[in-house]
Amino acid sequence: MSYDNVALAEPGVGRGRVAVRRHARPKVAVDTVLFAIDQARVKAYLVCLRWGPSAGKWAFPGGLVRDGEMLDEAARRELRESTGLEDCYLEQLCSFGDPNRDPKAHVVSVAYLALIDRTCAVHSCSPKYSNGQWFEVGHLPELAYDHAEIAAYAVRRLKSKLEYTNIACNLLPPSFTFAQLEELYGIVLGRVLDRRNFRRRILAMNLLKRLPLERRGNHRPAALYAFRQRSLQVIEML
Amino acid sequence: MSYDNVALAEPGVGRGRVAVRRHARPKVAVDTVLFAIDQARVKAYLVCLRWGPSAGKWAFPGGLVRDGEMLDEAARRELRESTGLEDCYLEQLCSFGDPNRDPKAHVVSVAYLALIDRTCAVHSCSPKYSNGQWFEVGHLPELAYDHAEIAAYAVRRLKSKLEYTNIACNLLPPSFTFAQLEELYGIVLGRVLDRRNFRRRILAMNLLKRLPLERRGNHRPAALYAFRQRSLQVIEML
DNA sequence: CCAAAAGTGTTGAGTATACACCCATGA
DNA sequence: TCATGGGTGTATACTCAACACTTTTGG
Known part of the structure; x- marks a missing residue:
């Protein structure tokens, strides 16, 4: 490419013009x-x-x-x-x-x-x-x-x-419940997801690890998960 | 963004330096x-x-x-x-x-x-x-x-x-046989494709129209096809 | 009639979807 | 005990991959 000589080498562009252009990149x-x-x-x-x-x-x-x-x-x-x-x-x-x-x-x-x-x-x-x-x-x-x-x-x-990476980990805290993850997907994709199928799909991707912790609240405690890697991971879907 | 004032607004960069930099973008x-x-x-x-x-x-x-x-x-x-x-x-x-x-x-x-x-x-x-x-x-x-x-x-x-667009049309002549299309996919993807499954998949995408022509050669004539659109068309795979 | 490439269907496995009930907890 | 959200299994439809023989033509 020889970037520096490009202007000189361009046919049809006179030298005088080039000089003017040099500072108008x-x-x-x-x-x-x-x-x-x-x-x-x-x-x-x-x-x-x-x-x-x-x-x-x-x-x-x-x-x-x-x-x-x-x-x-x-x-x-x-x-x-x-x-x-x-x-x-x-x-x-x-x-x-x-x-x-x-x-x-x-x-x-x-x-x-x-x-x-x-x-x-x-x-x-x-x-x-x-x-x-x-x-x-x-x-x-x-x-x-x-x-x-x-x-x-x-x-x-x-x-x-x-849909095909673990990018969601950047929109969630380090540990989260399945409900949180599902809500995230629902919000971003703009449609409701079936809880059971969603859980199966995500687990099949093997992106998550279950933590030995639970989130306790007003109701039944929810298992906490974290992403195995936080670096971008692409799921192959052949 | 206010591109022009960016240098002045940047904290920790003195004005003198900015003047020097202006021409070293x-x-x-x-x-x-x-x-x-x-x-x-x-x-x-x-x-x-x-x-x-x-x-x-x-x-x-x-x-x-x-x-x-x-x-x-x-x-x-x-x-x-x-x-x-x-x-x-x-x-x-x-x-x-x-x-x-x-x-x-x-x-x-x-x-x-x-x-x-x-x-x-x-x-x-x-x-x-x-x-x-x-x-x-x-x-x-x-x-x-x-x-x-x-x-x-x-x-x-x-x-x-x-895999998910009609981009192949740019690598083929305006009309082509299924064998040519299949060869193209095989070459680019680096693997052999099953002829019957390939044909089915491509036809299902509905990207092609069959031309009322045949390519004649030494053997059985082959039907010619063309892409419906030459502009980029993305296949939805929900 | 032979060689070479074109064209075509079916079956089985695996995957995705739809769907409803029980569980654990705090109040 | 009730309200609330958490957690699980199954039956069915569909999709994808594997696979082999017949057809058409020119030589």
Whole structure:
């Protein structure tokens, strides 16, 4: 590819033009869709932009990638600055590069999906933003840039990964009951699941280990489970 | 996100440093993995780099995205310049952003997957490259940058999409026999398929229409089929 | 009439779904 | 003892995989 010589090598592009262009290359940003389950709803964390032409609009936290920085490092850094989260599940979604997606400049955004197990884990909000808040997915406010598209993509990805990976472990506390797990699946997939069949299916995947503990409450105690691995595990379904 | 103010808003980064950084932002490139089936093998098109520290190494065709250019436009342009292809299936894979992936500069690459139905559709080779050639996937030469990783990702994506979309239509001529289709699946998936079961499965997906034509040859004539749609169609498997 | 590839059905195993009752606990 | 949620088994429909012979054509 020889990136450095590309402009010279491109047929039909004069040298004079190249010189001008050198400093008008697209920038790279990351934007992170952070999801958590709260009150039986999938929620996404949005920040309210303080500056620029989109000031006052809501968006996913993000920002420019620094020179020498890995993409996911950038995503983690922006997320930390906007939410105080030190560590969470993070996965790249897709890149969005419409030159008009940001009215001010050509910014290519690499979108990320992040998951945490409780909304209250989010504390601080960067001075970059005037506000930060959880919104129910499906009732998001009007979003800046092309973030509505990013949101739709993230929801689709979450749903599909729930079906063939152990990704759910990032939306639940370290130990949980089957009822909690089933509720999570029901909420995200948007349909009720048969308790017996659900339990069988999940156990067949062998993702869980039963803990020698029970959750005690007002009623019959419920066995607690944990995921065997917290790292992403894909279920083969040949 | 307010991209423009991000540097100022970042805590712990002094203003002096920011000024220096402004012109050292990562660049954006696209790299395209072009596949075709040839002689019962999956092949990928590689170009040999002429300039830069990786000169002499093979890589997927690609280059920097221009200001104001859509990502897929950039991928198509680079592909056109390197292969002469005017139009083909193109889909975004993933972005690769390791700052050390290119020894010369921090370049974030958005990888693309491209498919054509015959290797001989590739003609020209940009003066940017010293050579261009088809290689059997699985016997690729040593690749520049992180292109080996990109190659692995592209192969995985192709295999999985073959199973639940009509993507195969981009690897076949407009009309084809069931034997050709079955051969294609066998080659890409790397295993032999039962002819009767394969036919049943494919017909159940309802992706094909039977043409009122036959391919005549030395033996019994074979019915010709075509895909109903050439646009990407995802099969729901609830 | 022979070789070569095209085309076609059935059976059995395993998997997924639908469904209802008993259990353990705290109040 | 009752209300509440936790936990389990079975019968059936369906899907998927395995498998072999007949047909059509050109030479």
